[in-house]
Amino acid sequence: MSEALPGMPPPPPPAVPRPAAVVVLYRRVGAGVEVFWVKREKTLRFAGGFYAFPGGKVDKADAQVPVRGASGEDAAILAAAARELFEETGVLVAEGAESLSPERLKELRRALLADERKWGAMLAEEGLSLRSEDFRPAGRWITPPYMPMRFDTRFFLVEAGPHTMAELWPGELTEATWVTPAEALGRWGQGTALLHSPGLYVLEVLEKFDTPQAVLARLKAPPHCPDYVATLVEFQQGVRIIPMVTPTLPPATHTNGYVLGNGELLLVDPGAEDPGEFEKLRELLTILEGQGMRPVALVLTHHHWDHVGGAKAVKEQLGIPLWCHERTADRLSVSVDRLLKDGDVLELAGNPPQRWRVLHTPGHARGHICLVDERSRAAVVGDMVAGVGTIVIDPPEGNMRDYLTQLARLRDWPVTTMYPAHGGPIPDGPGKLQEYLDHRAAREARILEALPASGATLAQVVERAYADTPPFLHPVAERSALASLEKLTEEGRARFEQGSYFPT
Numbered sequence: 185m186s187e188a189l190p191g192m193p194p195p196p197p198p199a200v201p202r203p204a205a206v207v208v209l210y211r212r213v214g215a216g217v218e219v220f221w222v223k224r225e226k227t228l229r230f231a232g233g234f235y236a237f238p239g240g241k242v243d244k245a246d247a248q249v250p251v252r253g254a255s256g257e258d259a260a261i262l263a264a265a266a267r268e269l270f271e272e273t274g275v276l277v278a279e280g281a282e283s284l285s286p287e288r289l290k291e292l293r294r295a296l297l298a299d300e301r302k303w304g305a306m307l308a309e310e311g312l313s314l315r316s317e318d319f320r321p322a323g324r325w326i327t328p329p330y331m332p333m334r335f336d337t338r339f340f341l342v343e344a345g346p347h348t349m350a351e352l353w354p355g356e357l358t359e360a361t362w363v364t365p366a367e368a369l370g371r372w373g374q375g376t377a378l379l380h381s382p383g384l385y386v387l388e389v390l391e392k393f394d395t396p397q398a399v400l401a402r403l404k405a406p407p408h409c410p411d412y413v414a415t416l417v418e419f420q421q422g423v424r425i426i427p428m429v430t431p432t433l434p435p436a437t438h439t440n441g442y443v444l445g446n447g448e449l450l451l452v453d454p455g456a457e458d459p460g461e462f463e464k465l466r467e468l469l470t471i472l473e474g475q476g477m478r479p480v481a482l483v484l485t486h487h488h489w490d491h492v493g494g495a496k497a498v499k500e501q502l503g504i505p506l507w508c509h510e511r512t513a514d515r516l517s518v519s520v521d522r523l524l525k526d527g528d529v530l531e532l533a534g535n536p537p538q539r540w541r542v543l544h545t546p547g548h549a550r551g552h553i554c555l556v557d558e559r560s561r562a563a564v565v566g567d568m569v570a571g572v573g574t575i576v577i578d579p580p581e582g583n584m585r586d587y588l589t590q591l592a593r594l595r596d597w598p599v600t601t602m603y604p605a606h607g608g609p610i611p612d613g614p615g616k617l618q619e620y621l622d623h624r625a626a627r628e629a630r631i632l633e634a635l636p637a638s639g640a641t642l643a644q645v646v647e648r649a650y651a652d653t654p655p656f657l658h659p660v661a662e663r664s665a666l667a668s669l670e671k672l673t674e675e676g677r678a679r680f681e682q683g684s685y686f687p688t
Contacts (some may be wrong), residue, residue, distance in 0.1 A: 194259045198329035198437075201336035206239030207266035208322060208386055209275060209363070210393075211344040217393045219386075220273060220350050221368060223359035223377075227610050230333045233611025235359075235368070237386070238272040239265070241335065250578060252279075254317030261338050266314050267303050269342070271296055272357060273350040277319070277342055277611035277629035278312040286349065293353075318342065320396070322403040325382040326412040330438045331426040331608065332572055336412075339382065341400060341540050373421040373536075374562025376467070378601060380613055381406075381414035382621040383621070408471055415464075416471055419609050420601065422446045422538055423562060424472075426465055428456035430490035433660065436573045436606040439490045442564050444555070447534025449479045452555070452564055453605060457493035465498070477534070482507040485566030486549035487515040490671070492607065509544060511551030524553060540564075545594070547587025548575060558598060563599040569616055571607020578659055579665040584667035585674065588624060591617050624668075632677065632687065642666060 186393065209220040220238070226233040242264040243545050249263035268284055270276045274293050276284070284292075294305055300378035319340040327334035344350070352360035365387040372384065379387070389402045408416045418424045427438035432455075439455035454465060469479060482504055484492055496518040499506045500644065505521035507530075513520040526544035529536065539558040546552055548567045555564040567575055567600035568590065577584050594602075595617035602610040602617075610616045627649065634640060643664060650661040672678035679686050 198428055199332060199334045201326050201417070202489040203261060203264075203289060204240060204335040204337040205242060205261045205268060206237050206339045206382070207265050207269040207338055208339060208341050208390075209216050209273065209344055209348075209350065210390065211348065212339070213364070217316060218362040218364050218585075220360065220389060220467050221360055221383075222352070222357045225356050226359050226615070228356060230335075231380060233378060233609075235371075235379055236344040236383050237339075238269045239337070240268045240271075242515055243267075243300055245301045245303060248489070249307065249314065251314045251316055262316055262319055262340075263303065263314060265319055265338070267300065268606055271300075273360065274353070275344065275348055275350050276312075276658075277316050277588065278307060280310070280312045282345075284310065285411035287408050297353075297355075320399055321366055322386075323382070324412045325406075325409070325414065326351065328413050328417070328427070332435070337382070339386070339403065340401065341396065343396070365393075373671035375420040375423075375557070375562050375601065378417070378419050378609060381409075381417050384418065389645075395507055400415075400508070411645050416468065418431060419603075420560065420562060422534070423557075423564075423572065423603060424468065425603070426674075428454065428461040428464065428494070429458065430493060431489040431607065432457040433573060433576065435569070438606070440603070440607075441465065442603060443479075444540065444557075444564070445477065445532040445534050446536060447477055448532040450530060450532060450540065450555075451479050451482045451498060451502075453491045453566065454482065454494035454498045455489070455491045456499070456604075459497075459575075462494055462497055462501075463562065465494075469502075479504050480532070481530075482506045483530075483555070484512055484516075485554070485564070486552040487512045487603065488549060488567070491566070492516065509553050509660060510518070510548070511546075512553075515550070515551070526553075529558070530555070543590075543593070543597075547583055547585075547590050549581055550583075552590075554594065556597065561597065561600040563594065564603045565594070565599075565603070566605050568594065569602060569604050569610065569620055571604050571610055575620075576663055579667050579670055580665040582663070582667050583622075584664075584671040587667075589622065591621050591624075595621070626667050627664075628672070631665060632672065635678060635685055635687040637687065639681070639686045641684055642669070645669065645685060662674055 186247045201307040210217045221235050224231050239645040246263040247260040251259040251262045253264050262277050322339040322341040326336045368387050372379050385406050399535050426441040430439040442452040507522040510523045521548040524542045528542040530540040540555040545554050579589050595614045599613040630649040634645045646658050646662045646665050653661050
């Protein structure tokens with residue numbers, strides 16, 4: 185992504201949340217419990233690569249499924265909860281299900297996966313009934329408005345019987361297993377299991393399991409969650425996101441700021457100059473300061489306005505120093521307290537402490553840096569990649585050769601989860617970086633093909649090489665096309681004469 189360009193359409197409005205249901209399936213083990221968690225396939229549009237609990241959106245057909253003790257929307261949500269649990273784990277929670285053989289359950293599960301519309305008819309044919317008392321309400325969570333896909337999700341707590349068999353069938357899920365909450369939270373702390381706020385909170389509550397009634401009461405009242413939307417989002421321990429509305433390129437509407445650390449805190453990229461957006465950051469810091477943490481510095485990944493718009497206010501009002509690369513510092517109107525260079529290590533005291541290595545990654549901007557956590561190899565990557573939209577390489581500040589070199593460098597480091605400035609986390613860092621490299625190589629080939637022997641202007645190249653891109657985005661595509669043409673010219677594969685580009 186980049187700063188907004190003149191003529192771009194307005195950003196899209198927030199997505200309308202869709203109703204969904206999630207089941208927290210647990211079983212008693214000694215004095216504690218185990219929960220059945222799943223890992224979503226990394227290519228899924230929503231929460232791909234994250235760990236979660238069985239669940240999904242409410243389908244229209246769910247409204248036709250009778251549920252004893254519930255009606256209307258509540259019944260449809262419960263029907264969806266039971267259906268998703270059966271599809272993803274093979275556990276069928278319904279009156280009469282205990283009489284079905286394991287072979288018959290597999291047959292029914294296979295049929296349901298082939299056609300979810302059969303759910304109600306399947307239950308009726310087998311003489312089964314859904315009961316509201318089997319699914320205990322365990323909270324409600326709504327996806328924040330900055331996410332491109334949003335859900336209004338009801339959580340339910342279901343205790344597995346002594347002979348319950350939960351089983352993974354490959355598809356939308358790549359892992360599924362019983363785990364203690366402590367083990368799951370340990371993996372979250374190490375950065376090897378990403379969690380959204382609802383999943384993290386459920387595990388924290390179940391780790392201190394006493395009685396189902398007490399657990400349900402806590403699950404229904406999560407802290408820092410006004411109107412069911414989480415304000416404290418920590419995908420892995422010590423990496424918190426604070427998206428702010430900024431003047432960036434559509435389809436993005438926000439630039440992600442990050443708060444890093446478990447004691448001493450780094451603030452990364454406060455891009456919004458709107459005082460209301462700054463208050464969101466201040467509220468988050470108030471929560472963290474109540475836990476004994478404090479900000480010690482402000483870091484900028486690069487100088488574009490959608491990343492630095494709030495830097496002066498944050499620096500002055502919080503009284504903390506500003507750190508960035510020298511090629512970013514010479515483009516700012518605010519004083520810089522430390523110039524960061526490639527290989528620097530930013531140490532943060534805390535429990536556990538963190539060490540973030542600075543990588544100078546020019547290409548999108550000359551002073552662009554990324555921060556890589558030495559423990560988990562998670563990386564805050566600014567505008568190297570995006571979880572939504574694309575990255576613009578805009579000469580003369582942008583340089584395609586440098587950009588491709590740095591993509592390969594991050595891939596080979598290798599980084600793990602990438603935290604971009606726009607969109608959600610990217611769990612498979614190397615895979616996404618290779619995808620970007622492949623995409624740029626394919627686009628470069630199309631640009632070469634768009635150069636006839638008689639030559640072509642930049643506008644003509646864009647028209648031919650970006651025929652798959654909506655015309656209103658051609659002014660943006662033109663900048664990256666120019667960067668590719670400059671690279672091809674430097675390599676001797678194209679030449680520029682009298683306003684046109686020619687193949688060599």
